[in-house]
Amino acid sequence: MSQKLDAKIPEGNIAEKWTKYKSTVPLVNPANKRNIEIIVVGTGLAGSSAASALAEMGYKVKVFCFQDSARRAHSIAAQGGINAAKNYQNDGDSIYRLFYDTIKGGDYRAREANVHRLSEVSGNIIDQCVAQGVPFAREYGGLLSNRSFGGTQVQRTFYAAGQTGQQLLLGAYSALQRQVGMGTVKSYTRHEMLDVVNIDGKCRGIIARDLVTGKLERHFGHAVLLCTGGYGNVFYLSTNAMGSNVTAAWKAHKKGAYFANPCFTQIHPTCIPVSGDHQSKLTLMSESLRNDGRIWTPKKQGDTRKAIDIPEEERDYYLERRYPAFGNLVPRDVASRAAKERCDAGYGVGTSKMAVYLDFAANMKRYGRVEATKQNIHNPDEETIVRLGKEVVKEKYGNLFDMYKQITDENPYEVPMRIYPAVHYTMGGLWVDYNLMTTVPGLYALGEANFSDHGANRLGASALMQGLADGYFVIPYTIGAYLSNEIRTAAISTDHEAFVEAEKNVQSQIEKLMNIKGTKSVDYFHKKLGKVMWDKCGMARNEAGLKEAIAEIRAIREEFWKDLRVPGSANEFNPELEKAGRVADFIELGELMCKDALNRNESCGGHFREEYQTEEGEANRDDADYAYVAAWEFNSVGEWTLNKEELKYENIKIAQRSYK
Amino acid sequence: MSHGDMNLTLKIWRQKNTETKGSFETYPISGISPDMSFLEMIDVLNEKLIVEGKEPVAFDHDCREGICGMCSMYINGRPHGPKNAVTTCQLHMRSFKNGDTIVIEPWRASAFPVIKDLAVDRTSFDRIMAAGGFVSVNTGNAQDANNLPISKEDADESFTSAACIGCGACVAACKNASAMLFVSAKVSQYALLPQGQPERKSRVLAMVAQMEEEGFGSCTNTGACEAECPKGISISNIARLNREYLGAALSSK
Ligand SMILES: Cc1cc2nc3c(=O)[nH]c(=O)nc-3n(C[C@H](O)[C@H](O)[C@H](O)COP(=O)(O)OP(=O)(O)OC[C@H]3O[C@@H](n4cnc5c(N)ncnc54)[C@H](O)[C@@H]3O)c2cc1C
Ligand code: SF4
Ligand code: FES
Numbered sequence: 001m002s003q004k005l006d007a008k009i010p011e012g013n014i015a016e017k018w019t020k021y022k023s024t025v026p027l028v029n030p031a032n033k034r035n036i037e038i039i040v041v042g043t044g045l046a047g048s049s050a051a052s053a054l055a056e057m058g059y060k061v062k063v064f065c066f067q068d069s070a071r072r073a074h075s076i077a078a079q080g081g082i083n084a085a086k087n088y089q090n091d092g093d094s095i096y097r098l099f100y101d102t103i104k105g106g107d108y109r110a111r112e113a114n115v116h117r118l119s120e121v122s123g124n125i126i127d128q129c130v131a132q133g134v135p136f137a138r139e140y141g142g143l144l145s146n147r148s149f150g151g152t153q154v155q156r157t158f159y160a161a162g163q164t165g166q167q168l169l170l171g172a173y174s175a176l177q178r179q180v181g182m183g184t185v186k187s188y189t190r191h192e193m194l195d196v197v198n199i200d201g202k203c204r205g206i207i208a209r210d211l212v213t214g215k216l217e218r219h220f221g222h223a224v225l226l227c228t229g230g231y232g233n234v235f236y237l238s239t240n241a242m243g244s245n246v247t248a249a250w251k252a253h254k255k256g257a258y259f260a261n262p263c264f265t266q267i268h269p270t271c272i273p274v275s276g277d278h279q280s281k282l283t284l285m286s287e288s289l290r291n292d293g294r295i296w297t298p299k300k301q302g303d304t305r306k307a308i309d310i311p312e313e314e315r316d317y318y319l320e321r322r323y324p325a326f327g328n329l330v331p332r333d334v335a336s337r338a339a340k341e342r343c344d345a346g347y348g349v350g351t352s353k354m355a356v357y358l359d360f361a362a363n364m365k366r367y368g369r370v371e372a373t374k375q376n377i378h379n380p381d382e383e384t385i386v387r388l389g390k391e392v393v394k395e396k397y398g399n400l401f402d403m404y405k406q407i408t409d410e411n412p413y414e415v416p417m418r419i420y421p422a423v424h425y426t427m428g429g430l431w432v433d434y435n436l437m438t439t440v441p442g443l444y445a446l447g448e449a450n451f452s453d454h455g456a457n458r459l460g461a462s463a464l465m466q467g468l469a470d471g472y473f474v475i476p477y478t479i480g481a482y483l484s485n486e487i488r489t490a491a492i493s494t495d496h497e498a499f500v501e502a503e504k505n506v507q508s509q510i511e512k513l514m515n516i517k518g519t520k521s522v523d524y525f526h527k528k529l530g531k532v533m534w535d536k537c538g539m540a541r542n543e544a545g546l547k548e549a550i551a552e553i554r555a556i557r558e559e560f561w562k563d564l565r566v567p568g569s570a571n572e573f574n575p576e577l578e579k580a581g582r583v584a585d586f587i588e589l590g591e592l593m594c595k596d597a598l599n600r601n602e603s604c605g606g607h608f609r610e611e612y613q614t615e616e617g618e619a620n621r622d623d624a625d626y627a628y629v630a631a632w633e634f635n636s637v638g639e640w641t642l643n644k645e646e647l648k649y650e651n652i653k654i655a656q657r658s659y660k
Numbered sequence: 661m662s663h664g665d666m667n668l669t670l671k672i673w674r675q676k677n678t679e680t681k682g683s684f685e686t687y688p689i690s691g692i693s694p695d696m697s698f699l700e701m702i703d704v705l706n707e708k709l710i711v712e713g714k715e716p717v718a719f720d721h722d723c724r725e726g727i728c729g730m731c732s733m734y735i736n737g738r739p740h741g742p743k744n745a746v747t748t749c750q751l752h753m754r755s756f757k758n759g760d761t762i763v764i765e766p767w768r769a770s771a772f773p774v775i776k777d778l779a780v781d782r783t784s785f786d787r788i789m790a791a792g793g794f795v796s797v798n799t800g801n802a803q804d805a806n807n808l809p810i811s812k813e814d815a816d817e818s819f820t821s822a823a824c825i826g827c828g829a830c831v832a833a834c835k836n837a838s839a840m841l842f843v844s845a846k847v848s849q850y851a852l853l854p855q856g857q858p859e860r861k862s863r864v865l866a867m868v869a870q871m872e873e874e875g876f877g878s879c880t881n882t883g884a885c886e887a888e889c890p891k892g893i894s895i896s897n898i899a900r901l902n903r904e905y906l907g908a909a910l911s912s913k
Pocket of ligand 3: 720721722723724725726727728729730731747748749750
């Protein structure tokens with residue numbers, strides 16, 4: 001078997017680990033920092049925050065993204081909010097409670113020490129963002145406003161309408177551009193990293209393709225940070241941006257970085273349902289809507305009446321029925337499965353019958369009445385109540401309602417939204433230790449690209465928190481543990497044979513893709529892969545299905561390398577070639593996801609194995625055999641070795657997760 | 661395929677790269693569903709071109725939710741097409757009629773050179789941001805967020821300006837190719853907040869100087885930018901920028 005994984009968790013009491021570690025971790029002095037080069041791949045919340053913070057400290061930074069501007073990284077699309085244990089609402093929140101909620105929400109498959117640190121720094125993130133001029137939502141008194149998200153009973157989510165990710169990313173991007181202007185960061189947009197370069201067992205740089213000219217470039221760094229986001233697009237249809245991909249992480253995996261818990265995928269309960277085969281992506285309707293929306297289906301199977309024609313007593317508010325304590329605010333995995341259960345049982349709505357209602361009518365009226373009282377309107381008529389209620393809802397979620405209308409041509413102020421679960425986020429990712437270093441020395445993974453904080457299910461509004469925590473407040477300290485030993489390493493020439501060799505390999509992969517000259521487009525293969533993944537490695541999985549999926553994915557891989565057609569040439573702007581490289585990696589990843597799902601003979605969080613459920617249909621976890629992180633080591637395409645990191649719960653008592 | 665029954669004629673600008681000259685090509689397309697987004701319609705065209713052994717149309721896009729600002733098509737003489745307040749990716753084919761001819765071009769401005777077909781280079785926006793579009797705070801020094809109360813009105817107005825997605829439609833819409841709406845939105849966001857005050861003057865001067873250096877035209881108040889902005893950024897931001905600029909320029913003399 002394989003090397004033992006050392007998570008490098010500091011000794012001591014959970015509440016003191018980070019503080020103590022932070023003040024003892026070796027430092028790099030300012031003069032030496034100027035000679036140390038760091039490569040940051042990705043400009044989402046994790047990448048932009050890391051790159052700007054490291055540059056502010058004095059390191060020489062290069063930052064890469066495939067979009068035309070750092071500001072367009074996928075983080076921009078995050079809607080609902082960001083968590084922080086500020087307890088501004090005086091509702092009993094604390095660092096411990098956020099820590100507890102996250103561990104429990106993750107169904108006891110996350111690492112305690114990392115999650116506690118995340119909770120500790122969460123408050124600093126809000127402070128930092130406000131100082132940068134991020135315009136969060138505020139109350140009339142001028143203080144910050146909060147809303148609730150799933151899986152918690154406190155209000156700890158900070159937001160900017162339904163555009164929180166946009167505002168946070170623009171804040172981080174501003175900080176980054178400031179450093180670019182000062183010359184401490186060099187920015188490479190429209191560049192795609194296509195391999196990492198290891199020298200004497202350490203990561204020393206990357207190979208990137210200039211997407212405009214097609215030219216391959218070699219870049220040296222004393223350390224490389226992958227902040228390249230999640231791999232939800234392996235399913236073809238997801239809420240991720242079209243370009244989101246696994247390529248950077250996957251190339252690193254093939255060069256020695258272990259891939260952890262690949263099968264842990266988050267299917268988000270509230271997305272706009274698929275409308276036809278032309279569909280290129282799915283659109284999220286933020287979880288924040290569940291604050292004010294009630295989810296229901298008709299009580300009668302196959303009911304074809306319009307929503308407004310179905311009387312109250314014939315509606316089944318199934319989440320409130322099944323989970324009275326959390327109601328519509330159960331965690332995502334639970335809400336998604338419950339929606340699937342209703343639709344599979346024949347209670348779905350809409351033309352496809354694969355949808356449930358998310359209804360704002362009741363809360364719109366409640367807001368209307370409150371607003372009427374505020375405005376001193378006594379005995380308001382129905383029309384006034386509805387009008388005032390709409391105004392409140394518009395202020396909270398206006399952009400989301402507009403987006404819904406734009407896509408479906410239905411007005412959600414008048415009729416309930418139709419929603420269905422869709423792939424949204426990937427908890428799995430590159431395995432990292434407490435320092436956020438992968439199994440390759442000098443190679444780090446931050447943000448959604450790593451696996452560390454969300455276990456088997458992420459709570460809403462926690463990804464933005466993690467991205468910024470990793471970049472602003474964790475890596476600036478933990479990277480010192482490695483770089484303090486690198487101050488004597490002079491910059492390595494990119495003529496070094498390892499760079500030459502890596503570039504040659506990238507070149508030959510590109511040529512291989514261009515030279516297949518088959519008959520089918522990249523999308524053809526991507527859709528085919530996505531369907532297998534969704535049907536057999538999606539919301540519900542079983543042994544037979546996963547075995548079939550592995551065989552089918554292998555067949556897709558073979559067909560891909562025989563019959564793919566990439567038009568144009570390699571030395572120009574060629575989006576089809578970019579996609580081809582990404583789909584090649586998704587195909588290999590898909591197989592590993594199924595293998596991981598097959599290995600995990602239990603149900604936990606987003607990983608639901610049909611064989612392992614309670615009588616009430618809830619996930620049945622097996623802590624005796626599976627309380628570990630599955631960290632896969634790449635041997636060759638289709639061949640991996642499993643390494644295990646045991647998870648120890650010393651501060652939170654591991655228990656059956658209940659939201660009833 | 662969930663075929664629709666719309667038949668259209670597309671006239672699309674094709675240009676191999678920045679150096680070569682471009683021209684329009686005509687493509688008939690059928691089976692389009694009104695529920696498709698505009699970009700999904702282009703996907704259908706590209707799939708067809710690839711299978712026929714031709715080169716697909718290159719265009720920029722990523723989020724397809726109207727927030728990243730990457731999509732950028734000039735459709736029938738209007739940036740982001742015929743509907744107000746939507747990006748190209750959020751435009752749906754139900755906004756067109758069966759039998760329509762649709763003309764599709766890239767953004768046209770000397771500060772936005774064409775990279776290929778419909779994709780242009782907007783890095784000039786990044787350089788304007790690097791010149792002054794920030795608050796100079798290093799990480800880790802911030803006070804508790806609620807120690808700085810900000811009136812809801814100011815916060816909301818600042819947010820409204822901060823909603824700019826940096827798409828460049830304002831530039832494409834302007835006969836002078838001016839970037840004033842984009843720049844003024846950023847200047848306003850900070851001018852409205854206490855955090856923005858210390859650098860209020862230097863910011864506006866630096867950003868405007870960089871804007872001019874990038875070759876964007878000057879603003880003659882035609883208002884085309886506001887009319888075409890997918891995020892409803894108001895022209896009143898430009899008025900604010902002008903005031904800010906004048907104040908800063910006078911006091912720096
Ligand atoms: C629609 C939507 C709404 C969401 N809403 C919320 C929310 O309300 N709250 C919350 O907490 N979370 C939310 N999430 C999740 C959250 O947005 C993401 O998990 C998070 O933003 C990821 O940030 P990141 O920095 O890790 O990566 P990303 O933002 O995905 O950035 C990845 C970066 O890597 C670059 N990149 C990738 N591959 C390469 C390569 N090979 N070469 C060069 N560059 C590369 C990209 O260019 C990009 O800059 C939402 C997600 C979606 C899809
Ligand atoms: S001001 Fe409007 S049109 Fe101009 S870049 Fe911003 S969002 Fe686009
Ligand atoms: S693709 Fe992101 S705004 Fe259109």
